[in-house]
Amino acid sequence: MSNNCCTSDGSCHTSTEIKTTYKVDGVGSAHCQGIVAKAVGGLDGITAVDVEIGTGLVTVTTATAPDEALDALIAKTVDEAGYDFAGRVPA
Secondary structure (H helix, E strand, O other): OEEEEEOOOOOEEEEEOEEEEEEEEOOOOHHHHHHHHHHHHOOOOEEEEEEOOOOOEEEEEEOOOOOHHHHHHHHHHHHHOOOEEEEEOOO
């Protein structure tokens, strides 16, 4: 999603946010939610993380489109945190 923001003095900037959702199995409590959010949120390139309890849907916000390398890094990070990475959720 691209947002064009112009101020009253006419100066403008453009920001881009790309949201990608992944499935993580085993996120059944607020404790689990916090562990996954902290682990994934600490990765370079991730600007925001939202983890849903129960569904295990993890939505990450990045400035650039995620690629296979980022997917693999998220998978490794989730696995190291003790949870099961189930892959990217189709848009």
